[in-house]
Amino acid sequence: MLEGKFDEAALLKKIVDSIKDSVKLCNFNCTEHGITVQAVDDSRVLLVSLLVGQSAFSEYRCDRDITLGIDLESFSKIIKCGNNEDYLTLLAEDSPDNVMTIFEDKKKERVSEYSLKLMDIDSEFLKIDDMDYDTVITMPSGEFSKIVRDLKNLSESLTIIVTKDSVKFTSEGESGTGSVVLKPYTDMDHPEESIKVNLSSPVNLTFGLKYLSDIIKATSLSGTITIKLADKTPALFEYKLDAGGYLRFYLAPKFDEDD
Amino acid sequence: MGVKGLNQLIKEHSPDAYKEFTLKNLFGRKVAIDASMCLYQFLIAVRQADGQQLTNEDGETTSHLSGMFYRTIRMVENGIKPVYVFDGKPPVLKGGELEKRLLRREEAEREQEKIKETGTVEEIMKYEKRQVRVSRDQNDEAKKLLELMGIPFVNAPCEAEAQCAALARDGKVFAAASEDMDTLCYQPPFLLRHLTFAEARKMPIDQIEYGKVMEGLGMSQETFIDLCILLGCDYCETIRGVGPVTAYKLMKEHGSLDVLVKYIEDHPDKMSKYKVPENWPYKEARELFHNPEIANSDDISLKWTEPNVDGLIEYMVKQKGFSEDRIRSGAEKLKKGLKGGVQGRLDGFFQVVGTSSKKRAAEPKGAKGKKPKKK
Numbered sequence: 001m002l003e004g005k006f007d008e009a010a011l012l013k014k015i016v017d018s019i020k021d022s023v024k025l026c027n028f029n030c031t032e033h034g035i036t037v038q039a040v041d042d043s044r045v046l047l048v049s050l051l052v053g054q055s056a057f058s059e060y061r062c063d064r065d066i067t068l069g070i071d072l073e074s075f076s077k078i079i080k081c082g083n084n085e086d087y088l089t090l091l092a093e094d095s096p097d098n099v100m101t102i103f104e105d106k107k108k109e110r111v112s113e114y115s116l117k118l119m120d121i122d123s124e125f126l127k128i129d130d131m132d133y134d135t136v137i138t139m140p141s142g143e144f145s146k147i148v149r150d151l152k153n154l155s156e157s158l159t160i161i162v163t164k165d166s167v168k169f170t171s172e173g174e175s176g177t178g179s180v181v182l183k184p185y186t187d188m189d190h191p192e193e194s195i196k197v198n199l200s201s202p203v204n205l206t207f208g209l210k211y212l213s214d215i216i217k218a219t220s221l222s223g224t225i226t227i228k229l230a231d232k233t234p235a236l237f238e239y240k241l242d243a244g245g246y247l248r249f250y251l252a253p254k255f256d257e258d259d
Numbered sequence: 260m261g262v263k264g265l266n267q268l269i270k271e272h273s274p275d276a277y278k279e280f281t282l283k284n285l286f287g288r289k290v291a292i293d294a295s296m297c298l299y300q301f302l303i304a305v306r307q308a309d310g311q312q313l314t315n316e317d318g319e320t321t322s323h324l325s326g327m328f329y330r331t332i333r334m335v336e337n338g339i340k341p342v343y344v345f346d347g348k349p350p351v352l353k354g355g356e357l358e359k360r361l362l363r364r365e366e367a368e369r370e371q372e373k374i375k376e377t378g379t380v381e382e383i384m385k386y387e388k389r390q391v392r393v394s395r396d397q398n399d400e401a402k403k404l405l406e407l408m409g410i411p412f413v414n415a416p417c418e419a420e421a422q423c424a425a426l427a428r429d430g431k432v433f434a435a436a437s438e439d440m441d442t443l444c445y446q447p448p449f450l451l452r453h454l455t456f457a458e459a460r461k462m463p464i465d466q467i468e469y470g471k472v473m474e475g476l477g478m479s480q481e482t483f484i485d486l487c488i489l490l491g492c493d494y495c496e497t498i499r500g501v502g503p504v505t506a507y508k509l510m511k512e513h514g515s516l517d518v519l520v521k522y523i524e525d526h527p528d529k530m531s532k533y534k535v536p537e538n539w540p541y542k543e544a545r546e547l548f549h550n551p552e553i554a555n556s557d558d559i560s561l562k563w564t565e566p567n568v569d570g571l572i573e574y575m576v577k578q579k580g581f582s583e584d585r586i587r588s589g590a591e592k593l594k595k596g597l598k599g600g601v602q603g604r605l606d607g608f609f610q611v612v613g614t615s616s617k618k619r620a621a622e623p624k625g626a627k628g629k630k631p632k633k634k
Contacts (some may be wrong), residue, residue, distance in 0.1 A: 042603045043286035043338065126609035208602055210583050252603035 001097075002030045002066050005059040009088035009103060011243065013079050018218035018239075018247060019048050020072040021253040022211075025121045028068040030092070034060070038125060045252045046211050047126065047234070053244035058087075060095065066092055069121040070101050076251065078114045115185070128250070133228040133236070136198040137161045141225040141239065143195075145216040147180050152209045153180050157254060159206045160229065166199060192223040203229045206254040215249045263491045264503025266439045269467065272507075273475020279463040282454075285433075286338040287604045289561070290451065291423040293437035294343035294412065297400055298393045298454040300438070301326025304457060310384045315580030323397050324404055324579055330455050330588050331410055335596035340434060342561050343405055343412040344419040345398060350547055352540060354404035364390045407571045408593055410565035413554070421445045421551035429556035434466070441492050443469060444484050444548040478510070484548045485541075486510040489519075497532045498523075516541050533611040566593045 006012055019026075026039035026048075034057075037050040054060045065066040082088055084104035091100035101114045147169050151158050154156070155173035162168075170179035187193040219225075221239045228236040305322040306312060312322045334341050349357060367389035374382055405412045415422035423435035424445030434449035435442055442450050452465040473483060489506040491497045501509065513519040520539070525528040568590045575581040595630060 040605060042281065042283045043601055043602075044606055045283065047605055047609070124611045126605070127612040128609055202607060234603075234605055250605060250609075252605050252608070255601050255603050 001061075001063060001094055001180050002090060002096075003059065003061045004030075004035070004057045005087060005089040006056070007058045007087065008084060009079065009082040009086045010084040011056065011241075012090075012221050013082075013084065014218075015052065015247065016072060016076045016079055018221055019050065020076050021217060022046055022249070024073060025069070025119060025123075027123055028066065028070055030062045030066045030207055032062050039123060040126070041211075044063050045256075046185045046214070047250040048126075049128065049246075049248040049250070050243065051068055051238060051245040054216055055244035057243060059089075059169045066094065066096065067098065068092060070116065071119055072101070075116055078116055081112060081114060116187075131228075131230060131236075132143070133233075133235060134199070134201045134203045134230045136196075137162065137167055137229070138160065138194070138196040138224055139227070140193055140221070141216075141222055142194075143182075144225050144227070145219040148209065148212045148216050150180070152177050152213055157206050158209050158212060159204065160227075160235075161204045162197065162199060162229065163202050163216055164199060167195075168219040172239040202229055205229055205231070206237065206250055208254060211251050215251065217251075218247050221247055239250075262440045262487045265422045265443070265487060265490055266507075268503055268507055269472050269475065272477075273472045275334075276468045276471035276475055278468070280466065281406040281463060282334065282337045285451075285464070286327050286604050288434070288576065289340040289342065289432040290337075290454065291413075291426040291432045291435050292341050292343050292455065293419045293423055293435070293439065293442070293631075294401065295346040295393060295398070295419050296439060297330075297343075298327070298397060300455060301330075302391045302397075303388055310380065316579070319579075320397070321579050321581070323393070323401055324575065325581070326455075327401050327404055328408070328575070328586075328589060330457075330582075331408065332592050332596075333458060334454075335410075336592055338602060339598070340563055341410060343401075343410065343424070344422045344426070345402065345412060345414050346419045346433045347414060348550075350417055350494070350552070352543055352547060354497070356493045358583065360392075361604075403574065407567045407574060408590075408598070409566045411472050411561045411563060413559055416554055417552035418547075419459045422457075422553050424450075425551075426556055426559070431559065431561060432558050441548075443467065443472065443493075444487050444549060446480060462493075470546065476507075482510055482514055484545055487548070488516065488544050492548075493545060494547055496536045496608065498536070500520040500532050516545070520634050534630070538565055563597055565597060566590045 013253075022041050023039040029036045030039075034051060034053040035124050036052075037048065040047045043075075075211070078101050079088075080147075082101075083105065085106060085107065087104040089102040091102065096118060098115045098117050101116065103112045104110070110171075139215065148158065151169060151171040152175060155171035157171065159170050159172075160167065161170065165183060167182045168179055169182075182195055184197045187194045215237050218219045218239045221241060224240070226236075226240075227240040228238070232253070232255070234250040237251065239247045241247065269335045301323045302312065302320070305326040313325050315321050322472070327435045331341060367386045371383055371386035371390070374386070402412055413422060420437050420439055420442040423437060424442055424447035425450065426432045427435045427447040428445075434451045435445075435447035436451040439471040440451055446469055447468055450469065452467070453462045454464055473480065476483065476486075480485065486506060488495065488502060489497055489510060490503060505617040509519055513522060520535055520541075523535055525531050568587070571586055572583060572592055575586045576583045614634070
């Protein structure tokens with residue numbers, strides 16, 4: 001059986017909110033090491049890969065591998081029932097028909113329990129190889145989020161151009177154009193505010209802002225975002241979980257029609 | 260039209276070959292559509308509330324144009340790039356089938372005449388729909404519309420399905436779209452059904468994967484084509500008394516029609532219930548499936564261009580009586596769908612290494628491939 005207790009309900013709340021707009025139904029695979037999710041959106045452009053490591057839980061036990069087919073819309077409603085500071089425990093049998101979510105208030109003696117029916121979800125499992133990326137950018141997640149939100153007002157696409165000494169985000173729309181240029185920067189006192197660019201060769205890639213604005217919903221999970229880019233390859237947007245684990249988004253770029 | 264019972268046979272023996280999904284799933288794909296088939300569908304299905312076809316002021320039918328316009332836009336909005344393929348001249352062998360269809364239409368006309376006074380509206384409509392055929396003019400009108408919309412089309416030298424399949428085989432497009440199951444005989448890697456159905460019908464799109472069909476049926480391509488002929492195709496009659504189940508059994512046993520026909524002749528005692536038609540042209544039919552008359556894919560260039568808005572207004576609004584606002588907003592959508600490059604898909608980059616459905620293995624045969632349902 002699965003028994004996983006979070007010290008604060010807020011973490012799971014943020015995770016579910018981060019992915020529920022990208023994918024509606026997904027399988028939570030629970031193993032002794034933690035919980036993983038891999039899901040592709042309907043248009044097969046964006047892949048979500050989540051790992052909540054054992055260390056993110058205050059107590060964790062999973063004797064046998066369990067798959068929980070979860071409708072995120074319904075799950076999110078349940079998770080919202082708890083307060084952010086509550087203890088949150090997930091409980092499931094070995095071949096479960098439903099999953100229990102238990103909230104415990106830390107001060108008052110209040111315990112609330114919710115059960116969610118599970119679904120049988122057919123999903124393909126994709127093998128993700130470690131790829132060689134041309135560029136790795138690490139930057140404050142809030143900064144990236146702002147750029148995406150700002151440029152989304154102008155256009156449906158965002159182009160990221162990385163050269164030796166700068167990263168340029170640019171959008172071209174009917175009403176006008178906009179661009180933001182960032183340079184590498186080190187903040188000794190607040191390392192999470194630093195911008196790091198590791199470049200082996202320059203890249204110029206265009207992405208759909210529709211998908212990027214779903215990705216930035218994960219901003220609250222981590223102070224920094226790591227963006228890995230390579231020519232004509234899906235980009236990787238990674239938010240690391242401080243407590244152990246990660247939420248990764250793989251997004252296929254847009255191409256110019258050449259034939 | 261279509262191969263009788265083939266759908267059922269494939270569902271039974273190769274459930275994995277089937278995938279159901281919505282239009283969204285085809286995002287970023289190019290698809291070759293059997294135009295003659297969908298024009299026919301539009302003429303039948305695109306109707307006013309009272310069941311009459313759409314017409315312009317002069318009484319000319321415009322159902323086919325309405326269907327072509329709006330459903331193409333819906334595909335483009337979903338990131339699909341359609342190319343339409345029109346039938347050329349029918350093969351000689353199809354003459355028999357075409358004659359039968361003509362007779363059926365005449366029959367329906369007579370029936371309609373008979374019940375004109377007494378029948379209900381539905382009954383009359385039923386016979387009216389049976390008389391529907393796509394005229395040469397309507398084909399030309401559809402082509403003109405596509406040209407104005409900036410959507411490419413191909414004039415197949417012969418059967419459109421064969422050309423669609425060839426385009427898919429040669430990698431010009433991802434899949435062939437037709438309702439006609441005999442498209443599978445031309446080996447498209449993927450066949451899509453229900454692609455051009457109305458949104459309101461909520462019919463999922465069926466994707467049939469050719470390779471998995473063969474695997475599931477355990478047949479070679481040659482045997483499969485013979486099976487389709489035995490099930491009944493457009494080109495010749497079948498052996499009387501052979502239904503889908505028997506046909507599958509016989510083809511599995513004998514492997515080809517030549518062997519089967521000889522076996523029936525040699526064993527009149529056992530096989531007397533099966534009557535092989537005299538001078539049965541199954542070899543010719545088979546030849547049509549094996550070597551259909553198609554244009555070389557290399558000679559076909561597919562280009563999606565900006566719609567000609569003025570041309571569309573002139574043609575659709577002034578001549579065909581469509582609403583100008585709707586045509587303009589449609590043209591706007593076409594432009595938008597074309598712009599900003601093509602969104603790539605993840606499929607090419609990551610390999611599928613299996614499905615992670617916990618109950619899949621335990622499911623009974625035949626129940627597979629159904630939608631996940633809440634328990």
